Amino acid sequence: KNEVEQSPQNLTAQEGEFITINCSYSVGISALHWLQQHPGGGIVSLFMLSSGKKKHGRLIATINIQEKHSSLHITASHPRDSAVYICAGMGFTDKLIFGTGTRLQVFP
Amino acid sequence: EAQVTQNPRYLITVTGKKLTVTCSQNMNHEYMSWYRQDPGLGLRQIYYSMNVEVTDKGDVPEGYKVSRKEKRNFPLILESPSPNQTSLYFCASSLGTGSNQPQHFGDGTRLSIL
Numbered sequence: 001k002n003e004v005e006q007s008p009q010n011l012t013a014q015e016g017e018f019i020t021i022n023c024s025y026s027v028g029i030s031a032l033h034w035l036q037q038h039p040g041g042g043i044v045s046l047f048m049l050s051s052g053k054k055k056h057g058r059l060i061a062t063i064n065i066q067e068k069h070s071s072l073h074i075t076a077s078h079p080r081d082s083a084v085y086i087c088a089g090m091g092f093t094d095k096l097i098f099g100t101g102t103r104l105q106v107f108p
Numbered sequence: 109e110a111q112v113t114q115n116p117r118y119l120i121t122v123t124g125k126k127l128t129v130t131c132s133q134n135m136n137h138e139y140m141s142w143y144r145q146d147p148g149l150g151l152r153q154i155y156y157s158m159n160v161e162v163t164d165k166g167d168v169p170e171g172y173k174v175s176r177k178e179k180r181n182f183p184l185i186l187e188s189p190s191p192n193q194t195s196l197y198f199c200a201s202s203l204g205t206g207s208n209q210p211q212h213f214g215d216g217t218r219l220s221i222l
Contacts, residue, residue, distance in 0.1 A: 045210035
């Protein structure tokens with residue numbers, strides 16, 4: 001069992017739909033990253049959070065420390081949101097442990 | 109412009125021929141790290157460094173070396189590359205590891221070892 005699990009692995013949506021990607025972790029972490037990787041391969045950091053909720057535009061990330069669970073929400077999804085979304089936990093030894101990613105495709 | 113620069117972007121080479129992938133950042137970041145990305149396995153950390161002259165093994169350090177002689181540079185060295193090191197490699201840096209210190213990634217290096 002991976003220390004960081006994401007679900008679903010693949011997700012398709014129609015433009016405008018509300019999307020949720022889940023991340024559960026079984027190890028102690030100091031912070032959780034949400035990353036976005038576009039088809040061209042580049043990786044961008046979306047959020048880094050250790051408690052509560054963060055919002056940036058149409059993206060919202062939440063984390064529940066007690067339940068060891070984080071979610072990434074996309075409101076009013078758009079085809080340009082199509083990408084692989086990756087969560088990663090920063091361990092207390094400063095090692096980063098990645099989930100295997102969620103491939104999102106948003107169709108017009 | 110704040111950035112993490114990796115070179116080369118693409119490399120095809122042969123088994124056993126030593127190679128170095130360079131990584132440089134211009135943001136005065138303390139933390140630097142190398143990752144490899146493989147289909148079905150996702151991203152995995154190879155080595156990381158919290159500061160100059162401090163390096164630590166990640167999850168898959170075998171077959172790799174790193175050095176951090178200067179704050180801005182963190183080269184990845186493959187002393188004797190083998191085909192199982194064919195992968196997409198990313199370097200990243202951040203100010204630290206706190207929750208308001210996101211990682212900045214390089215554009216990636218696609219390495220093929222024949």
